[in-house]
Amino acid sequence: MLNRVLVADDDAGMRAALEARFLRRGWNVDTAAGAEEAVTRFRRARYPLVITDIRMPDGDGFGVMRQVRAMAPQTAVILLTAFANVPDAVEAMKSGACDYLVKPVCFEQLEQAMERVMRAAHPEVRERDEMVGQSAAWRRACELAGQAAVSDADILIEAESGTGKELVARMIHRLSPRRKGPFVAVNCAAFPESLLESELFGYAKGAFTGAVAAKPGKFELADGGTLLLDEVGEMPLVLQPKLLRALQEREFDRLGSIESVKVDIRVIATTNQPLQAMVKAGQFRADLYYRLNVIPLALPALRERREDIAELAGHFAVLYTPAGKCIRLSPEFLAGLGQHAWPGNVRELGNFIRRVVALSSASDIGPEALAGLGPIPAAAKLSDTLRAGISLEEAERRLLEMTLASTGGNRSRAAEMLGVSLRTVRNKVRDYGLPSWRSYAAE
Numbered sequence: 001m002l003n004r005v006l007v008a009d010d011d012a013g014m015r016a017a018l019e020a021r022f023l024r025r026g027w028n029v030d031t032a033a034g035a036e037e038a039v040t041r042f043r044r045a046r047y048p049l050v051i052t053d054i055r056m057p058d059g060d061g062f063g064v065m066r067q068v069r070a071m072a073p074q075t076a077v078i079l080l081t082a083f084a085n086v087p088d089a090v091e092a093m094k095s096g097a098c099d100y101l102v103k104p105v106c107f108e109q110l111e112q113a114m115e116r117v118m119r120a121a122h123p124e125v126r127e128r129d130e131m132v133g134q135s136a137a138w139r140r141a142c143e144l145a146g147q148a149a150v151s152d153a154d155i156l157i158e159a160e161s162g163t164g165k166e167l168v169a170r171m172i173h174r175l176s177p178r179r180k181g182p183f184v185a186v187n188c189a190a191f192p193e194s195l196l197e198s199e200l201f202g203y204a205k206g207a208f209t210g211a212v213a214a215k216p217g218k219f220e221l222a223d224g225g226t227l228l229l230d231e232v233g234e235m236p237l238v239l240q241p242k243l244l245r246a247l248q249e250r251e252f253d254r255l256g257s258i259e260s261v262k263v264d265i266r267v268i269a270t271t272n273q274p275l276q277a278m279v280k281a282g283q284f285r286a287d288l289y290y291r292l293n294v295i296p297l298a299l300p301a302l303r304e305r306r307e308d309i310a311e312l313a314g315h316f317a318v319l320y321t322p323a324g325k326c327i328r329l330s331p332e333f334l335a336g337l338g339q340h341a342w343p344g345n346v347r348e349l350g351n352f353i354r355r356v357v358a359l360s361s362a363s364d365i366g367p368e369a370l371a372g373l374g375p376i377p378a379a380a381k382l383s384d385t386l387r388a389g390i391s392l393e394e395a396e397r398r399l400l401e402m403t404l405a406s407t408g409g410n411r412s413r414a415a416e417m418l419g420v421s422l423r424t425v426r427n428k429v430r431d432y433g434l435p436s437w438r439s440y441a442a443e
Contacts, residue, residue, distance in 0.1 A: 004028045005114075008038035008052040008064060009080070014103075018051070021107055035059025039067050046072050049118060051110075054081040076117040080105060106363070109326035115318040131171060132315045133308035134432075136394045137300040141168070148295045149175035154247065156232075156292045157270040159299035162347030165270040166230060168299060173226040178266055181225025186218040189234035197239055198255045201246070207256025219252055223263045232292065233273035233284060240285045247291050267292070302342040302349065307401040310334040312346060316353035317365075326363045331410075336370040338401070397432045400425070 005027050007018050015031045022029045030047070032038035034056050042050065050068050054061040065077045082103040098117035101110060131142055148155055149172040157165045166185065173183045191199050198207075202217030218227060229235075235243060246252040251262045269292045278284035302309065313329055321327045342348055356369050403414045411429070415422045 004030075004047050005049045005051060006030050006032065006038060006041060006047040008032040008035065008050070008056070008061070010034055010053065010056045014053075018110075025111070035061070035064050038064050042068050042071065047075060049076045049078070049114065051078045051080065051114075054079050076114075076120070078110070078113055078117060106326040108328050108363075112318045112321050112327070131167070132312050133305060134311065135300075135305035135307045136391075136397070137305045138308055141297065141299050142171075144297055145172050146175055148172060148297065150177070151295070152177070152266050153294040154267045154269070154292055155295045155297055156275070157268065157297045157299065158275065159270070159272065160301050160345055161272045162345030163299045163301060164346055165272075165299060166228065168297070169226075169228050169268045169270065172268060173266075176226065176266065178225050182222055183226050183228070184218050184222035185228040185230055187230045189231040193236040193238065196236065197242070200239075200243070201252050201254055202261075203255035204257035207254070211256070214254070214257075217254070219246060219263055219265065220261055222265045224265075226266045226268060229267060229269040229292075231271060232269040233271040233275055233278060235284075237283070237285070240288050244285065244288045244291055247288075302345040306338050307398060309338050309342075309349065312349055313337055313353055316350045317357060319350075320354040320357045325357075327357055327360070328364045330364055330366050332367040333365050333369060335404075336367050336373075340370075340373050396428070400428055400432070404429075 003026060005022060007015055007022075007029060008031070009015050009018075010033055012033070015033070019029045019031055030041055030045075032041050035052075036058050038050070038052060050064070052061040052064045061079045061081075065079065068075050068077060076098045078099045078101065080101050080103055098120065099113040101113060133139070145168050155169075155172065157168060159165050169185075170183060173179060186199060188196065198215070198217065200217050200219055202215050202220055203211055205211060205214045242252065247267060250265065251260050253260055275284055275289050275293070279286045279289050302312075310329075313334060317327050317329055337349070344351075352373065355372070356365055360369065400414070400418070403417055404411065411425045412422055415425045418425070
C-alpha cells in the first residue's frame with residue numbers, strides 16, 4: 001500500500017496535527033514519539049514514506065533515516081526541523097533525504113513535497129498519478145484503454161489536441177504484455193514526405209547520397225513492443241499503401257533495399273482529425289482507416305470533463321511548484337478555471353498553471369491570477385457541460401460541480417441554490433467521489 005506514512009516527532013501537537021491532515025487526505029497514518037519508536041515501528045511494518053523531525057530526545061532524524069533506508073532503500077524520507085541551518089541541510093541531502101523542510105511547516109508545502117518524493121521513489125505512483133481525473137467520461141475512456149491493453153489488436157485514438165492521446169497510449173503499453181519491450185513514437189506531421197518514409201522504415205547503405213550506413217526505422221526499433229503513429233491523419237497519401245502493407249503483414253522493405261524485414265509490433269495510432277470524414281473527402285485511404293480502427297478509442301475534451309479541472313490544476317501545481325515554495329489554489333481561482341473554454345484542453349491548462357506558479361510571488365493564488373485567460377465564452381458555461389444523451393447520474397454530478405464552482409466551493413450556498421439540504425450536498429460530494437484534496441470554502 002503506497003498511501004501509508006510514518007510520522008516521527010516528539011511534539012505531540014505536531015504529531016496530532018499532521019495525523020489529522022493526512023487522515024483527511026486518505027492516508028493511513030502511524031506516529032512515533034521518538035527515534036527509537038520510529039525505527040521499531042518501521043521494523044515491524046515497512047512504510048513507503050517516513051516524515052521525521054531531526055532533533056528528538058532519544059536520537060535524531062538522520063539516524064532514523066539511515067536505519068530506514070538500510071531496511072528499505074526505496075522508502076522516501078522527508079526531514080523536518082525547527083532549527084534551519086546549512087550544515088543540517090547539507091547532511092540531510094548527503095544522507096539520502098528526499099526533502100528537507102523547516103518548521104513551522106506549511107501543510108500545502110509538505111503535501112507538495114510528499115507528492116514529489118513519492119513520484120520519484122515509487123514509479124507506480126508516478127504512473128498512477130499521470131491519469132488524473134474522476135469524471136465519468138474520463139474514467140470510461142481509461143477503463144476501455146485498460147481493457148484494450150491486454151489484447152494485441154491495433155488501436156486508433158481520436159481526440160482533440162492536448163487531451164492526452166500519447167499519455168493514454170503509453171498507459172496502454174505499460175498495461176500490455178509488451179510492457180518489457182520498447183515504446184517507440186513517431187510524429188507523422190513532423191517530417192516532410194521525403195523523410196517520413198525513411199523515418200518509418202529505415203534505409204539501406206547507399207540508398208541515397210549521404211546514406212553511408214544502413215539505418216533502422218521506427219518500425220524496426222519497435223520490434224517486440226509498441227509503435228505509436230502520432231497524428232496519422234497527416235500521413236501523405238503516397239506513403240499510405242506502404243504503411244497499409246506493413247500493418248497487414250508486419251513486414252516492410254527498407255528504403256533502397258529488396259530484402260523484407262519482419263517485425264512483431266503492436267500499433268497505436270492517434271489523430272486530432274476525423275479520419276472517417278477524411279476518407280469521404282478522399283484525403284485518407286479507406287482500407288488503411290479500417291486497418292487502424294480495430295479498437296476505436298475516443299478521449300473527451302476538457303470541456304466535457306469540467307469536474308476534473310480543479311483536480312488537474314492541483315496536480316499541475318504540485319508538479320511545477322519548486323522545492324521550498326508553498327502554493328495554494330484558492331476556491332475562487334479553481335471556480336474561475338472551471339468557467340474557461342480551454343480550447344487547448346489539458347495541455348493549455350497545464351501550461352497556464354505552470355505560468356501562474358512561476359510568476360506568482362504569493363503563496364495564495366487568487367482569482368486575480370485568472371486575468372491572463374481572457375473573457376469566458378458564454379457557450380462554454382452550460383451547453384458544453386450538460387448535453388443530450390448523458391445519464392441522469394452524470395448530469396446530477398456535473399450540476400453539483402457547476403454549482404459548487406459558482407459558489408467558490410461553499411456547500412451551504414450550493415445547497416440553497418439547488419434547493420436541497422447541506423447534508424444532501426455533503427453526501428453527494430462523497431458518493432460521486434469528488435477528489436478529497438479539494439479545499440472548499442467554509443460552510
